[in-house]
Amino acid sequence: MSDMLALLARVLLSAVFLVSGYFKVMNVNGILNSAGTKHFMEMVAGGAPAPTWLGYLIAAIELLGGLALLVGFQTRLAAWGLFIWVIIATYLGHPFWTMTDAAAWTANLNNFLKNLAIMGGMLLLVNAGAGAASVDGKRSA
Numbered sequence: 001m002s003d004m005l006a007l008l009a010r011v012l013l014s015a016v017f018l019v020s021g022y023f024k025v026m027n028v029n030g031i032l033n034s035a036g037t038k039h040f041m042e043m044v045a046g047g048a049p050a051p052t053w054l055g056y057l058i059a060a061i062e063l064l065g066g067l068a069l070l071v072g073f074q075t076r077l078a079a080w081g082l083f084i085w086v087i088i089a090t091y092l093g094h095p096f097w098t099m100t101d102a103a104a105w106t107a108n109l110n111n112f113l114k115n116l117a118i119m120g121g122m123l124l125l126v127n128a129g130a131g132a133a134s135v136d137g138k139r140s141a
Contacts, residue, residue: 001124006131010069013121017066017082024059031055036093061085069125072134079125086122090115 001009024031031037032050037058041050065085068078094115096108130136 001128001131003131003133003137006125006128007072007133009121009125010072010075010130010134013118013125014066014069016118017062018070021059021062021064021066024055024062028052028055028059031058034093036089039092039095072130072136075130075134075136076126079122083119083122083126086115086119 032052032055037050037054038047041048061081062085065078065082068074069082090112094108094111096105096112099105099108132138
């Protein structure tokens, strides 16, 4: 992959996480009350309310992972981490296979497919690395 394509891929993939993480920080209750977080709390805490720190942790994962991709810092590690994160978020937040309402099924299927594409992008970054226009590239030069 050319260095400019790697940079463009990092910018485009990081945007999803930076914007999403920003909005989660600005409205932590939104993520705490989301279906995915509630599903997670049912699995690990018998349906207890999610603690506020969990909302900030979720936001931090997305913000810091997105920032790492954007600047190309520890890109392969960040891409692996975000790949795993997207798997978890997809399973908890977009279980279209459990839905019968057509609108919910369609919306969640679309988000599921979008997340598959993001996972594909993460695997490409794991394989190709950040390229020269990155912190990783400057450190190896």
